[in-house]
Amino acid sequence: MSGPGEQVAEWVGAEVGAFVPLGSRDGGPWRVAVGGTEVVVKVGRRREPFVVEVAALERAAAFGVAAPRVLAADLGGGLAGHFGVVTSVVRGSSRIPVDVRAGRLRELGAAAARLHRVVVEPTAELPLRERAIEDVDFAADWRERGPAELLEEAEQVLEGFDRDGGPRVFLHGDLWQGNTMWVGDSCTGMVDWDGAGTGPSGVDVGSMRCDAAILHGLGAADLVLDGWEREAGSRAPDVARWDVVAALGTPADLGDWLPVIHGQGRGDLDARTATARRDEFLRAALGR
Known part of the structure; x- marks a missing residue:
């Protein structure tokens, strides 16, 4: 497991506060703890997926759709040419049961x-x-x-x-x-x-x-x-x-x-x- 790189860590710290990595797969997304609250950090090289995700989550928030909320976003490529978004965590698990429910x-x-x-x-x-x-x-x-x-x-x-x-x-x-x-x-x-x-x-x-x-x-x-x-x-x-x-x-x-x-x-x-x-x-x- 690895945490966000130094520049991403500095950006997240400046946007939402000091955090403690909680781990995720290498390359992200990462779950991190900020002041006792978990958030999700995503970073990537392609701008379009981040533009779409931020717009979708903002629309979801406006209509009360159950989805993460955007806490911070960099759509300008300021993270060494990368783009990023920080969102809230949706409670629960995405693991899929074997049995038919x-x-x-x-x-x-x-x-x-x-x-x-x-x-x-x-x-x-x-x-x-x-x-x-x-x-x-x-x-x-x-x-x-x-x-x-x-x-x-x-x-x-x-x-x-x-x-x-x-x-x-x-x-x-x-x-x-x-x-x-x-x-x-x-x-x-x-x-x-x-x-x-x-x-x-x-x-x-x-x-x-x-x-x-x-x-x-x-x-x-x-x-x-x-x-x-x-x-x-x-x-x-x-x-x-x-x-x-x-x-x-x-x-x-x-x-x-x-x-x-x-x-x-x-x-x-x-x-x-x-x-x-x-x-x-x-x-x-x-x-x-």
């Missing part, structure tokens, strides 16, 4: 529905999103490594699909269980907002459903949907096609994501199982 999965969907009540028009800081994790070219990866027949059928289904249809709502943009915090089966907030933006709710709904299917099996996706629809008081639109969008927004081989999944407590999953579950989720969507 219906109440928790419904609560995940409900938390997203509460977020999606916020209607947002696109801005430079919170752009229009048509899928999750837009800065990664998953399409190229699928063309190189994915099952050709699945990709071809999926592309045919999505041909002409208006991904900008319906109300434009506040999107997290990378909504899976590892980016949510929990106390028991109650969701206390969402973290890691650097992919946020605005767009159809299906971007987040499909992402959550795909994640649930990968981590717990196909039936778990419908528990998430049930929670979203109960909280929203309406049916989610175009579920099958947003499921296809979400499935294609993952690596062709989910072994690429396995270290992150294992780090969230799911060391029981192997690449073959995770990929097979994602493919089953995609086939089910194509069959509807």
Whole structure:
């Protein structure tokens, strides 16, 4: 474990006060204690994710969305060419249980529905999103490594699909269980907002459903949907096609994501199982 570098430490100290590193993975983000209160420090070389995250968290605060609050930010690259943000800590844990907890999965969907009540028009800081994790070219990866027949059928289904249809709502943009915090089966907030933006709710709904299917099996996706629809008081639109969008927004081989999944407590999953579950989720969507 390592703490923030000297220049980052000086910046955090000047912005929020003297701190004691509590440890995190090398390179951050770091959890540090300031005057008995824990905060999170993130630093990176790319400006855009920090601009998006700060704008998203400020919007979340304005509408009472459960998320970290921004305590300090450097969007000018003053940290030796790096950018940084200091946020409050959302209580709870992001570790993902092995067993299928219906109440928790419904609560995940409900938390997203509460977020999606916020209607947002696109801005430079919170752009229009048509899928999750837009800065990664998953399409190229699928063309190189994915099952050709699945990709071809999926592309045919999505041909002409208006991904900008319906109300434009506040999107997290990378909504899976590892980016949510929990106390028991109650969701206390969402973290890691650097992919946020605005767009159809299906971007987040499909992402959550795909994640649930990968981590717990196909039936778990419908528990998430049930929670979203109960909280929203309406049916989610175009579920099958947003499921296809979400499935294609993952690596062709989910072994690429396995270290992150294992780090969230799911060391029981192997690449073959995770990929097979994602493919089953995609086939089910194509069959509807």
